[in-house]
Amino acid sequence: MEERTRAMTTPKIAFIKAQWHANIVDQSLAGFKSEIGDAQVDPFDVPGAFEMPLLAKKLAESGKYDAVVAAAFVVNGGIYHHEFVSTAVVDGLMQAQMDTGVPVFSVSLTPHNFQETPDLIKFFTDHFVKKGAEAAKAVKATLAVHAAL
Template structure:
């Protein structure tokens, strides 16, 4: 029996969210993980609370948090990026359940597409791989 994982996806940029989720699901499938549940949230700012709910449920070995924040004309970008990263990190440190930060923090849509399964990297895949790697450490401890 393999571990069960969760994906929390900020859907503010739906196309990017779908691409990130595809990448994460592909990584889980390639690792032989069949039991993956997806939970949608409005955007990146809501990911930490979703991760906390999922981590505290006791059902998941880890949570891949996915989303995108694209810089605009105001400081909103800085706050959302910082607080979503800080919140996701806090959840994993408080609960001991790995939570990967698979949130694109980019200047424009071109950069986002390149990092959501485009020519640069697949951040969804990377988040799933990271959360599985961290969960594996737990199983190796006496």
């Protein structure tokens, strides 16, 4: 009951950020924090998206967090790896929540084409702020549903 009460009042959330394109991805945490309210948010950095699912599972298993959020920017760099990386990451995040019972959320985006131009960097930076805020809304709604069970 104590865990349920904590989740309803001041949830504790782990926020994983992949550091490829950190200048863009880090904005998801800013958007998340602007929307999440009084929740405690602990950020964790990993080298890339592929490292997120295992850390998400370990954080969820720790019993310290009511939810885990993972953010990454997986770009098409002209070689065929972004599709299997993004699929593996999302599948791994889903498996982490299914194995642990702790909700895991993805703010992982895979644009069709990305060039490091000022206009596209600004577009995706702004987009990650928006997606972070949307993730915060999803976390609050999901935790409320779980608390009501």
